Amino acid sequence: MATQTLTIDGKLVTARPEDTILSASKDAGIDIPTLCYLDGLSAHGGCRLCMVEVGSQNRLLPACTTPVREDMNVSTSTPRLVEYRRMIVALLLAERNHVCSVCVANGHCELQSMAYALGVTHVRFEYLSPELPVDVSHDRYGMDHNRCILCTRCVRACDQIEGAHTLDVMGRGVNSRIVADMNQPWGDSVTCTSCGKCVQACPTGALFRQGSTVAEMEKDRTMLQFLVTAREKKQWLV
Amino acid sequence: MDLQDLRELAEKERRSQAPRSIRCCVAAGCTSANSMAVLDNLQQAVQDAGLKDKVHVSPVGCLRLCCEGPLVATDPDGHLYHKVAPGDAEAIVAGLGNGGFAARRGDAASPFFALQASVVLDNCGHVEPERIETYIARDGYTALFKVLREMSPPQVVDEVTRSGLRGRGGAGYPTGVKWSMVAKNQGDRKFVVCNADEGDPGAFMNRSLLESDPHKVLEGMAIAAYAVGASSGYIYVRGEYPLAIARLKTAIKQAGRLGLLGTHRCNSPFDFRIDIRIGAGAFVCGEETALMASIMGERGLPTPRPPYPAEKGLWGCPTLINNVETFANIPAIMRQGADWFAGIGTDSSKGTKVFCVTGKVKNTGLVEVPLGTPLRTIVEDIGGGVPGNGRIKAVQTGGPSGGCIPAQHLDTSVDYEALGQLGSIMGSGGMIVMDEGTDMVDVARFFMTFCMDESCGKCIPCRAGTVQLTHLLTRIIDKVATPQDLELLESLCDMVKNASLCGLGQTAPNPVLSTLRYFRDEYTSRLRAGGVVRRALALPLVSLS
Amino acid sequence: MARLRLATTWLGGCSGCHMSFLDMDEWLIDLARMADIVYTPFQDVKKFPENVDVTLVEGAVANRDHLEQLEQVRAHSRLVVSFGDCAVTGNVTAMRNPLGKAEPVLRRSYIELATVNPQIPDEAGIVPALLERVYPVHEMIRVDYYIPGCPPPADRIRHVLEELIAGREPKLEGAELKFG
Numbered sequence: 001m002a003t004q005t006l007t008i009d010g011k012l013v014t015a016r017p018e019d020t021i022l023s024a025s026k027d028a029g030i031d032i033p034t035l036c037y038l039d040g041l042s043a044h045g046g047c048r049l050c051m052v053e054v055g056s057q058n059r060l061l062p063a064c065t066t067p068v069r070e071d072m073n074v075s076t077s078t079p080r081l082v083e084y085r086r087m088i089v090a091l092l093l094a095e096r097n098h099v100c101s102v103c104v105a106n107g108h109c110e111l112q113s114m115a116y117a118l119g120v121t122h123v124r125f126e127y128l129s130p131e132l133p134v135d136v137s138h139d140r141y142g143m144d145h146n147r148c149i150l151c152t153r154c155v156r157a158c159d160q161i162e163g164a165h166t167l168d169v170m171g172r173g174v175n176s177r178i179v180a181d182m183n184q185p186w187g188d189s190v191t192c193t194s195c196g197k198c199v200q201a202c203p204t205g206a207l208f209r210q211g212s213t214v215a216e217m218e219k220d221r222t223m224l225q226f227l228v229t230a231r232e233k234k235q236w237l238v
Numbered sequence: 239m240d241l242q243d244l245r246e247l248a249e250k251e252r253r254s255q256a257p258r259s260i261r262c263c264v265a266a267g268c269t270s271a272n273s274m275a276v277l278d279n280l281q282q283a284v285q286d287a288g289l290k291d292k293v294h295v296s297p298v299g300c301l302r303l304c305c306e307g308p309l310v311a312t313d314p315d316g317h318l319y320h321k322v323a324p325g326d327a328e329a330i331v332a333g334l335g336n337g338g339f340a341a342r343r344g345d346a347a348s349p350f351f352a353l354q355a356s357v358v359l360d361n362c363g364h365v366e367p368e369r370i371e372t373y374i375a376r377d378g379y380t381a382l383f384k385v386l387r388e389m390s391p392p393q394v395v396d397e398v399t400r401s402g403l404r405g406r407g408g409a410g411y412p413t414g415v416k417w418s419m420v421a422k423n424q425g426d427r428k429f430v431v432c433n434a435d436e437g438d439p440g441a442f443m444n445r446s447l448l449e450s451d452p453h454k455v456l457e458g459m460a461i462a463a464y465a466v467g468a469s470s471g472y473i474y475v476r477g478e479y480p481l482a483i484a485r486l487k488t489a490i491k492q493a494g495r496l497g498l499l500g501t502h503r504c505n506s507p508f509d510f511r512i513d514i515r516i517g518a519g520a521f522v523c524g525e526e527t528a529l530m531a532s533i534m535g536e537r538g539l540p541t542p543r544p545p546y547p548a549e550k551g552l553w554g555c556p557t558l559i560n561n562v563e564t565f566a567n568i569p570a571i572m573r574q575g576a577d578w579f580a581g582i583g584t585d586s587s588k589g590t591k592v593f594c595v596t597g598k599v600k601n602t603g604l605v606e607v608p609l610g611t612p613l614r615t616i617v618e619d620i621g622g623g624v625p626g627n628g629r630i631k632a633v634q635t636g637g638p639s640g641g642c643i644p645a646q647h648l649d650t651s652v653d654y655e656a657l658g659q660l661g662s663i664m665g666s667g668g669m670i671v672m673d674e675g676t677d678m679v680d681v682a683r684f685f686m687t688f689c690m691d692e693s694c695g696k697c698i699p700c701r702a703g704t705v706q707l708t709h710l711l712t713r714i715i716d717k718v719a720t721p722q723d724l725e726l727l728e729s730l731c732d733m734v735k736n737a738s739l740c741g742l743g744q745t746a747p748n749p750v751l752s753t754l755r756y757f758r759d760e761y762t763s764r765l766r767a768g769g770v771v772r773r774a775l776a777l778p779l780v781s782l783s
Numbered sequence: 784m785a786r787l788r789l790a791t792t793w794l795g796g797c798s799g800c801h802m803s804f805l806d807m808d809e810w811l812i813d814l815a816r817m818a819d820i821v822y823t824p825f826q827d828v829k830k831f832p833e834n835v836d837v838t839l840v841e842g843a844v845a846n847r848d849h850l851e852q853l854e855q856v857r858a859h860s861r862l863v864v865s866f867g868d869c870a871v872t873g874n875v876t877a878m879r880n881p882l883g884k885a886e887p888v889l890r891r892s893y894i895e896l897a898t899v900n901p902q903i904p905d906e907a908g909i910v911p912a913l914l915e916r917v918y919p920v921h922e923m924i925r926v927d928y929y930i931p932g933c934p935p936p937a938d939r940i941r942h943v944l945e946e947l948i949a950g951r952e953p954k955l956e957g958a959e960l961k962f963g
Contacts, residue, residue: 091702100963101933116960129880176695
């Protein structure tokens with residue numbers, strides 16, 4: 001089928017049939033908050049920040065995985081959605097030890113900027129304060145589980161872009177943890193190519209370059225899309 | 239094998255049956271109460287009494303009244319014996335045909351049995367789960383032959399649609415609609431999957447059925463495969479059901495050997511093979527997308543729908559997923575027709591439903607009733623009410639996804655819509671009776687803790703939300719929560735329900751919401767006023783010795 | 784309009800927020816014209832006064848003294864503002880929470896890392912007992928406004944105070960709400 005026309009936040013938008021609500025919104029200059037989505041990687045649908053309302057149906061839909069449909073009427077930031085997003089970010093802030101002031105990613109963290117963009121003034125939930133390790137066994141990179149939000153961008157970057165699949169998730173629920181190979185120190189991993197794509201993909205300070213101190217860990221979040229475009233379209237667009 | 243062979247086999251089996259029989263339950267409930275020893279002793283006692291040709295001792299599946307196990311039934315006397323010990327074998331054999339063995343005799347005509355219906359469980363307790371011949375002798379696999387010989391796939395789908403059968407896994411999606419979608423969708427291959435990952439606390443319908451009558455489920459799957467055009471199928475059984483797995487394996491092997499499954503099954507041009515996949519104990523793998531991921535060898539995580547399994551399921555192919563009990567209804571519908579089936583139940587909920595009645599109730603066990611039966615009939619007449627003249631406070635249906643129905647609504651008709659209106663769900667069939675001593679906030683916390691432990695961790699609302707909900711409920715139980723905490727509990731329930739990725743998270747708040755709806759005072763009476771220092775009094779201070 | 788009665792207090796924190804307060808520099812002189820500072824660690828006032836309009840609370844709640852102070856603050860202040868990340872989130876002060884209780888923290892600090900005379904200080908009435916866990920202020924008392932930051936920049940503090948003095952709702956938005 002040819003192009004689809006839909007309404008997003010009252011604005012008429014034309015989209016390709018293969019577009020999702022998220023990609024169509026982005027092209028139309030409408031910003032939908034995301035944390036687990038990253039251009040260049042497959043959609044995950046886990047963070048639930050991109051939930052939108054469609055038409056009059058009560059059920060919310062994740063923009064990152066919902067294909068556009070002709071005549072869809074999408075609302076991306078109703079009061080209810082904003083309240084849910086605040087709650088989700090607050091849940092993340094309470095889940096692990098996100099101490100922004102002493103974090104390598106302070107000032108460059110998507111969780112931090114998402115919190116203030118959504119107007120999270122404080123966290124009403126109980127801080128869980130889990131005791132979590134920091135893996136600095138790798139020569140070049142470190143993994144701080146205290147800062148991880150389990151978005152799995154690193155896992156997907158490692159699998160889908162680098163093809164190494166060193167990283168994956170073990171455990172379940174709140175005890176889930178990113179692991180290297182069969183849950184061994186990252187430095188002992190035989191599959192890791194030390195490419196660093198996971199570090200660039202990570203939204204927070206959970207993955208960082210060794211030697212970075214507070215606020216020093218800036219990341220290039222366009223790197224993966226650049227690689228994908230280069231590979232698939234042979235276009236080296238910076 | 240063709241139809242003639244099947245009929246001959248059935249006839250042969252019927253002829254070989256002895257005039258008297260003793261049926262001993264060997265499903266998991268009774269075996270855990272030592273029924274295998276009872277079975278051995280019964281066989282020995284028959285041999286010792288020289289009745290080997292006249293009395294057949296058969297290991298059968300569930301006889302339903304699980305709380306009184308091990309259960310033994312005798313035919314044609316119609317006696318049912320309760321709590322049979324291995325030492326009772328001789329007395330039972332001696333009592334055959336002359337009044338029975340009074341000391342252990344139960345009332346086989348009690349309301350527990352008299353008020354039940356049998357569609358799904360009609361073979362349970364009659365066929366021997368490890369002998370396909372006994373299933374064939376009770377018209378087993380005739381529905382499959384009928385379908386393959388006399389009906390086109392669209393006719394089969396149409397028959398299921400007209401029957402009004404709805405999914406028995408909990409959500410109640412119309413089975414015929416699901417079948418027709420899979421049948422319509424094009425794919426190189428198609429799959430039929432049986433969801434036997436029964437995980438709700440207090441639910442064991444699927445286990446009992448698979449342990450008692452595995453061939454019925456296989457036959458249902460084989461019919462479905464023909465209807466939707468699938469050539470292979472999987473039964474996904476949780477690893478905690480070793481007996482069900484063993485019996486399914488035996489059943490698949492036997493059906494394959496007789497040519498009822500496999501290549502050119504039933505002498506037709508169609509192939510259908512069934513494999514078993516064993517779950518590793520994650521509740522979320524009962525969710526269909528997580529279940530498929532697990533079958534494909536991946537981590538059992540749900541994925542957003544669409545695409546639905548009917549479009550892109552296993553390995554991207556159209557896949558039909560139904561619950562054990564849904565498949566078990568199919569052979570009867572094909573044999574007796576959609577109209578017969580649609581004659582049972584209510585306008586929108588057709589047929590029967592199997593429940594596991596447990597908790598504070600006299601008769602716990604497996605109960606099959608027509609849909610639309612009042613809840614009171616199930617828990618008070620069939621279940622016998624609370625032991626010791628206690629009173630029912632609420633009935634929990636639908637497990638961790640369901641809700642508590644308070645005593646004032648006991649006259650509700652048990653169907654999909656009525657239960658939904660009360661804030662609960664039909665669910666897979668767990669039914670937990672609670673008496674007046676039950677603390678409803680604690681019940682809510684029990685289910686929330688379950689969901690927290692079973693959350694896969696993929697989406698944030700469920701992963702972190704269930705933890706916070708559990709904490710808030712604990713604060714309320716510990717009497718340190720404030721009215722603001724209760725507000726937070728309610729708004730978090732709302733978010734988790736609406737924003738979670740899969741059914742596990744979306745329904746996790748239900749036990750809280752339904753207890754809040756009917757037993758709100760049990761929450762509010764434990765709140766402390768938001769004083770100056772909110773929780774200081776309850777805070778532990780470090781003690782320095 | 785009556786002059787604003789302003790208080791500031793300092794719980795479990797590094798006093799960096801108060802340093803940032805002083806970084807408001809010459810505006811402090813303007814502030815002194817508009818408000819009476821009736822209680823603050825910068826002055827030697829023993830008892831928390833009554834009828835305070837606004838109290839800024841720096842630091843997280845880490846010991847019994849903090850609880851008693853908060854009780855006074857909430858009882859006598861019309862508005863309470865969580866002042867800085869420790870008060871708002873627990874922040875660095877709460878980094879001991881993953882260790883579980885207070886005892887391992889004290890043991891680590893005063894025994895394991897001691898070079899001379901290792902002992903846990905427990906002089907009754909002098910050293911306040913630690914709470915088992917560190918809490919943000921709003922876990923203990925009702926909080927009206929939040930000023931995040933470690934420390935909050937002087938401009939952010941000034942903005943909130945200006946709004947309060949003018950009798951308006953102070954509203955921080957966007958990056959003004961950044962933690963850290």
